[in-house]
Structures are given as C-alpha cells and as structure tokens.
Amino acid sequence: MSAPAPRPGTASPADQDLLLAVVGAGRIGSNHAEIVARRIPGVRLAAVCDVSAEAAKGLAERLGAPVAVSDPEEVLARPEIGGVLVTAPAREHTALVVAAAEAGKHVFVEKPMAVTLHDADRAIRAAERAGTVLQVGFNRRFSPGFAAARAAIDRGDVGTPQLMRSLTRDPGPFTADPARIPAWTIFLETLIHDFDLLCWLNPGAAPVRAHAVADALIRPDARSSGHLDTAVATVVFDNGAIATAEASFSALYGYDVRAEVFGSAGMVTMGDGRSTDMALYGAEGVRIDTSRRDTDLMRPAYLAELTAFTEAIRRGAPAPVGGRDARTALATALACIDSVRSGAPVEIAEAAP
Numbered sequence: 001m002s003a004p005a006p007r008p009g010t011a012s013p014a015d016q017d018l019l020l021a022v023v024g025a026g027r028i029g030s031n032h033a034e035i036v037a038r039r040i041p042g043v044r045l046a047a048v049c050d051v052s053a054e055a056a057k058g059l060a061e062r063l064g065a066p067v068a069v070s071d072p073e074e075v076l077a078r079p080e081i082g083g084v085l086v087t088a089p090a091r092e093h094t095a096l097v098v099a100a101a102e103a104g105k106h107v108f109v110e111k112p113m114a115v116t117l118h119d120a121d122r123a124i125r126a127a128e129r130a131g132t133v134l135q136v137g138f139n140r141r142f143s144p145g146f147a148a149a150r151a152a153i154d155r156g157d158v159g160t161p162q163l164m165r166s167l168t169r170d171p172g173p174f175t176a177d178p179a180r181i182p183a184w185t186i187f188l189e190t191l192i193h194d195f196d197l198l199c200w201l202n203p204g205a206a207p208v209r210a211h212a213v214a215d216a217l218i219r220p221d222a223r224s225s226g227h228l229d230t231a232v233a234t235v236v237f238d239n240g241a242i243a244t245a246e247a248s249f250s251a252l253y254g255y256d257v258r259a260e261v262f263g264s265a266g267m268v269t270m271g272d273g274r275s276t277d278m279a280l281y282g283a284e285g286v287r288i289d290t291s292r293r294d295t296d297l298m299r300p301a302y303l304a305e306l307t308a309f310t311e312a313i314r315r316g317a318p319a320p321v322g323g324r325d326a327r328t329a330l331a332t333a334l335a336c337i338d339s340v341r342s343g344a345p346v347e348i349a350e351a352a353p
C-alpha cells in the first residue's frame, strides 16, 4: 500500500523561503544544519534545539540561526517553521517525529526512524494523519554512484538481481567507549543503511528471511557487556535474490561504504572511499587518499537528500525515502538481532507493508 500524498506545504508557501529547524545539535545535526543554513537556495535555518542549551546556542550562533532552545515544544509551537530535522539520538526519534507531525511540521528524521516496529508504525501513522512529509535519512541512495547504479538496474542493465552485497566500515581506529553505545547499534544504526540499500537496489522485491552473526573483534573486552562491533547478515528476498551485508566499527584505512548487484544480465558495483581522484605513484607503489569521515565521503549525498526533502515539501509530494521504507529496513535489522540471539534464520514477516 502506498502512503497517501502529503498535502502541499501549507506551512511554507512556495513563494517564500522555507524555514527549517534542527532538533539535536550533535555530530550529524551540525552537518545537516550547515547544509540547511548555507547550501540550499530558498531555505533557511530558523532554529536549533538541543537538550543541551549550550549546544543549541553554539550551533545557532555559528550558523546565524535566530532561535536556540532546549525544549523541542518551543520549536514546534513556532508557526513560521515549516519543517524539522530530527537528529537527536535514535531512541528519541519517534516521540519527536510524532510531536512534530502533530504540530503540522514536515519531518526529516535520521535513521533509524524508530527502534521498534510499534514505534515505526506510530511515526508513520502520525505523518499520514497530519498529511506531512516524513523522510528518513538513508543518504546512501542519494550518493551519485549509488544513484547511477539504481538507474542502471531500472534500465535492466543488470537483469534480475541474484546476488547482492552491501558493506559499511566505519573509520578507525575505534576510540569510543563501548559502554556508551546502546546494544545492537551495529544492526539498528549501522547495518540499517545496508538493509535499506539492498531493498532499494532490488526494486519491487521484499526481504523475507535473515540470518546474522556478530561479534566483538575490535574490543573483545566489551563482548561480555553485549557490545558487538563486527557483523555479517544474509538476507533472502521474495524474488530469490540472496544478499549479504557486513559492518565493522573500525576500518583503519578510512570510511568504506560499497555495494554490488550481480544479476542475470550483468553486475553493477558502487562506492569508493577515495577522497580525491589523485593517485600518487612512488617507489613503494601507488597511494590514494581516503575519506576519514562519513560527513566527507557522503557530503554530496547529504546535500541531495536534504534538497529532496525541501522539494517534497514545496511540491506536496511524498518523500523519496518514506516511513514504510524505514520500517522494512528496521524489520530486517530486528530479524538479524533475533537471529544472532538464536543462531537460526529468522523470517522478516513483520516487514510486510
């Protein structure tokens, strides 16, 4: 079932600047706020909210936003604000999405939209009831090489997908405190990108079964407390395609995001960690420079996804990555978690729209 089209952007007429607020002024919120403030014509950063008043004020001052608050309700009560970017931690997302939709605001929410299917449904229903745009931050779809790969699949150049793979390796060395990382983050916040991507690269097919293995290979000392930093999943689709997704929290050579679709007519690959197209040839071989941060490697993708969000608001069109897509990716992640617990494959029945 497709989601009803949101009503045209009544909170933000097309002949005026669109005013957006960022809720969550941390690492990715700062990145997105800078894009909104400086890089999308006709769009302005009207407010920054963070439970840390200091963080909100610092980011707002740096980017020239007129309002800095610590209570999201203060943002949602402002009639001039047409849309909200929810960039708080994952477990805060659903409450903020529901409150924003109920206040009539269009919402861009970072992944994961929710960490339970019940909450995913609440978020979807709130946006549908309000007739507001709900877009989820699966930025990889907007990265030029990934978008070109999907276009090749749509043209039939790859034929029917048979084998697929997607990987995420976060830049190392891993220095975070494992105790501060919520359990199952590798599935709910990292591999969820890969699960969404695999679905998107296999258009019209649904994931039906997952089998996953995960371990703490980077920080074995944290294994006993449930911290997992390395994982592989296989996902089987209803058109027969078999996919693998893998993740690591520490790639010493930089941020590494790649995918491949092998089909009946050919193969398409995508993703390249190079930060420039320079190659340095010397006595010891060839050296290339790699991206050390997602916000560098995915810079064009973040701009493209946020531009698409503002265009969906202006046109009154559904978001290019909506709540139902996010629900399917979440259902796959949750099936993987069950699979790690049980050691057996798990049906993704819950993912059905």
Ligand SMILES: NC(=O)c1ccc[n+]([C@@H]2O[C@H](COP(=O)([O-])OP(=O)(O)OC[C@H]3O[C@@H](n4cnc5c(N)ncnc54)[C@H](O)[C@@H]3O)[C@@H](O)[C@H]2O)c1
Binding pocket: 023, 024, 025, 026, 027, 028, 029, 049, 050, 051, 052, 055, 072, 087, 088, 089, 090, 092, 110, 111, 112, 137, 138, 139, 189, 294, 298
């Ligand atoms: N798409 C991507 O490439 C990408 C990259 C990084 C992070 N993320 C996602 O973005 C989200 C945030 O990650 P991060 O790394 O920026 O986290 P972060 O910890 O750096 O920032 C989160 C900020 O939200 C604030 N906050 C907490 N609860 C809040 C609330 N209820 N209302 C307002 N502010 C609140 C915190 O004070 C903090 O400043 C996560 O869901 C993460 O998975 C996505």
